[in-house]
Amino acid sequence: MNNTYQDVMNRKNEIMKKSVGLDYDKYELEGIGFDFELMMNDQGYDIEKIKKIQSENMVGNTPLIELKNISRYARKYAKPGYGARIFLKDEAANISGSFKARRAALSVNQAKKLGYKGVIAATSGNYGAAVAALAAKAGLECIIVQECFDSKNISQPEILEKARKCEAYGAEVIQLSVGPELFYSFLKLIEETGYFNASLYSPYGVKGIETLGHEIANDIMDKFGKFPEAVVITNAGGGNLTGTARGLKDAGAIDTKIIGASVNLYGLHMASDIDFNRKSFTTGHTGFGIPFAVFPDRSDVPRSAARPLRYMDRYVMVNQGSVFFMTEALAILEGMERGPAGNTSLAAAFSLAQSMKETDIIVVQETEYTGAGKHLLPQLSFARKNGIELKFGNPIKEIPGENIILPKNGSYIKHQDIDLIELKKSYIKRYKDIDLTSLDYKFLCEELNLTLDKIKDLLK
Amino acid sequence: MIDKGTYVRIRKTVFKPEERSNNLPEETKKVPFKMWIKGYLLEDSDLFDIVTIKTITGRLETGRLKEAKPPYKHSYGDFIPEILTLRDIIKNDLFGDRDE
Numbered sequence: 001m002n003n004t005y006q007d008v009m010n011r012k013n014e015i016m017k018k019s020v021g022l023d024y025d026k027y028e029l030e031g032i033g034f035d036f037e038l039m040m041n042d043q044g045y046d047i048e049k050i051k052k053i054q055s056e057n058m059v060g061n062t063p064l065i066e067l068k069n070i071s072r073y074a075r076k077y078a079k080p081g082y083g084a085r086i087f088l089k090d091e092a093a094n095i096s097g098s099f100k101a102r103r104a105a106l107s108v109n110q111a112k113k114l115g116y117k118g119v120i121a122a123t124s125g126n127y128g129a130a131v132a133a134l135a136a137k138a139g140l141e142c143i144i145v146q147e148c149f150d151s152k153n154i155s156q157p158e159i160l161e162k163a164r165k166c167e168a169y170g171a172e173v174i175q176l177s178v179g180p181e182l183f184y185s186f187l188k189l190i191e192e193t194g195y196f197n198a199s200l201y202s203p204y205g206v207k208g209i210e211t212l213g214h215e216i217a218n219d220i221m222d223k224f225g226k227f228p229e230a231v232v233i234t235n236a237g238g239g240n241l242t243g244t245a246r247g248l249k250d251a252g253a254i255d256t257k258i259i260g261a262s263v264n265l266y267g268l269h270m271a272s273d274i275d276f277n278r279k280s281f282t283t284g285h286t287g288f289g290i291p292f293a294v295f296p297d298r299s300d301v302p303r304s305a306a307r308p309l310r311y312m313d314r315y316v317m318v319n320q321g322s323v324f325f326m327t328e329a330l331a332i333l334e335g336m337e338r339g340p341a342g343n344t345s346l347a348a349a350f351s352l353a354q355s356m357k358e359t360d361i362i363v364v365q366e367t368e369y370t371g372a373g374k375h376l377l378p379q380l381s382f383a384r385k386n387g388i389e390l391k392f393g394n395p396i397k398e399i400p401g402e403n404i405i406l407p408k409n410g411s412y413i414k415h416q417d418i419d420l421i422e423l424k425k426s427y428i429k430r431y432k433d434i435d436l437t438s439l440d441y442k443f444l445c446e447e448l449n450l451t452l453d454k455i456k457d458l459l460k
Numbered sequence: 461m462i463d464k465g466t467y468v469r470i471r472k473t474v475f476k477p478e479e480r481s482n483n484l485p486e487e488t489k490k491v492p493f494k495m496w497i498k499g500y501l502l503e504d505s506d507l508f509d510i511v512t513i514k515t516i517t518g519r520l521e522t523g524r525l526k527e528a529k530p531p532y533k534h535s536y537g538d539f540i541p542e543i544l545t546l547r548d549i550i551k552n553d554l555f556g557d558r559d560e
Binding site for chain 1: 493517
């Protein structure tokens with residue numbers, strides 16, 4: 001068998017099909033679309049079953065805490081009667097220290113059920129630790145493939161920590177230099193081992209998060225007799241947002257605003273050997289959030305289950321300095337020391353809460369564990385070593401890759417809106433010169449959460 | 461010499477620059493695509509030899525021997541005075557100037 005880059009890429013579909021035990025052809029429709037709901041609901045996992053699997057694995061039912069001091073802090077900058085109550089879902093309490101355990105619990109359960117010997121996942125993030133921990137618990141082998149080093153063999157401290165954590169759970173960690181050829185190495189490893197591809201983008205990888213939306217809706221309803229007005233969700237590949245939104249809606253919270261939040265890394269190229277170590281966030285940023293929103297099927301499965309534009313009511317970004325600021329505020333005002341990347345949505349909520357009524361509730365739906373490498377100290381220290389200027393000022397002026405601007409006080413923490421219609425335009429662009437059928441239009445209306453008239457308008 | 465059976469880290473080149481994917485930024489295209497793997501050394505070897513290792517999942521991999529008994533070196537980094545300033549800003553914002 002030939003193993004050049006192109007040879008392996010040409011075998012992609014065949015390799016993928018074997019490694020997720022799922023026939024995606026079954027969900028394809030005539031034309032451009034596929035049956036997303038059927039794909040999600042056809043895997044034998046309803047919400048009760050997911051809850052059961054997760055609770056047996058020390059996943060889910062995490063605390064939902066009101067951040068009273070941070071709410072008061074945000075209110076200081078709001079007009080009278082404004083400044084919503086900010087709640088935080090402490091997902092660091094899951095086995096492996098992040099919400100990613102919810103996704104891994106289902107993927108690993110499916111791998112075990114189908115009789116695979118091991119699981120494999122491509123991730124430099126918390127998902128690796130989650131898959132490794134749950135594979136350990138299920139008695140399966142585990143390989144995690146990370147994009148880790150630049151050409152000078154330098155790695156982000158955060159990624160090194162995640163490698164350590166995966167190894168602590170007995171997984172094999174394969175580390176690669178910067179570049180999309182990661183996918184090639186990943187496919188070859190799947191072929192070699194015959195392991196299950198625990199993709200973040202499979203129906204299991206996304207359905208596992210529906211319980212998070214359920215818990216938020218039910219907890220707030222039990223305590224306050226209403227659903228939250230808004231939930232802020234850190235957005236990268238889109239799975240976190242898709243799963244949480246589906247869970248909220250399934251629990252009845254159909255009017256809760258779904259707000260995506262990403263760290264602003266505009267201008268940095270994700271496949272650049274130079275830019276790789278000039279950023280301070282390795283996930284939850286616009287470099288993943290935007291491309292995966294406008295083209296979800298760029299992922300490692302034929303049809304991604306993460307489709308954020310279906311659910312997002314609003315998409316905002318915050319700068320790196322503001323996230324570090326809020327990470328410190330969470331520690332010293334609320335006694336919660338958590339990892340920076342997970343606090344992206346907290347920084348956004350601090351600003352968003354100021355334009356909501358003081359009786360409103362805004363929920364930040366995740367936190368993540370912290371430790372050596374994965375903490376504002378080593379991350380800022382690493383940035384400074386790489387020539388990034390660190391200063392206080394107005395974070396709106398931050399230039400990713402050149403400086404990190406820490407807000408000179410809380411009033412400078414401001415979200416910036418990303419125009420959703422522009423993203424939807426980018427999504428739809430590739431269908432401009434195609435004769436679309438009524439079935440295609442129906443699919444696009446669902447994909448982009450727009451009326452038929454609006455879709456036709458965007459295609460002009 | 462490093463004894464057979466020692467836990468080590470190797471590095472191998474997966475693609476030379478000319479074999480890499482098209483569609484890469486210039487700075488990425490001109491460097492090789494490399495892989496780092498850990499495992500048990502199958503034969504007595506010297507540093508920088510081309511060696512074969514057996515990984516924790518039982519796979520065999522071949523590459524250049526870079527490090528024996530690889531430690532974790534990531535840490536909490538250097539002292540960053542700005543973090544102390546952040547604390548002052550946050551406390552002053554919320555509780556007022558405490559120096560008075």
